[in-house]
Amino acid sequence: MLYTEGGRLSAEAAEILRDYRPTRVVFIGGPAAITAAVKDQTRAILPDATVLRHSGATRTQTAAAIARRTLGPS
Template sequence: MSAAALTSMRRASESDSVERITGATRSDTAASVARRILDTSEAGGATVIIANGWSPADIGVAAALSARTPRSAVAYTTCGALPDATQRLLRDYRPARVLIVGGEAAVEPGAVSQMSNAVPGAIIERVSGATRTATAAGVARRFLGPHLAAPADELTIIVANG
């Protein structure tokens, strides 16, 4: 994001509180954002939602899930290995639960094993489907389910091109 875009955002929001959070890699940046979101005084009760940082569809699903999950943040992984920044985030915050968005093609068992080693005792769950749309639908059904029983005029479903 350019400096001009940042200036435009500050002007549009009429606030100086717009700030840039960066890292050397996308995984570092995601971990930096997660650290800003999670409360350090309450280590152990958070949920960290992990998505393949190179899969825009899974990142979008993870972000939507985090928006609806109290005390949660999104962190990134690569397909086969958990980046150092994500491992440090898990060790530092000791989340009670780690939710993986995507199947084994997106997050291989080796990366999941590294998650288990970083946070022994945490509940590690994977939500996946045969396709990216099935993964998104599975997350909606599993974690946003109570709202699906709402009357049709009170229910909003957002569909995006995956």
């Protein structure tokens, strides 16, 4: 799990992506938390990776969506 500022990919996160070259990246949070610029920077570093976003309308709904994806339906 990497943390970065919402408006840009941090230098540290970019370096880790370059070093590890993951084939799948999942952003957790909506466009207010992680902008399209961050996704674009990630795609530029990892052009062949699958890039997904999981989010909800609020932080609570985002957390619930991640829990459902991780734990399955209740």
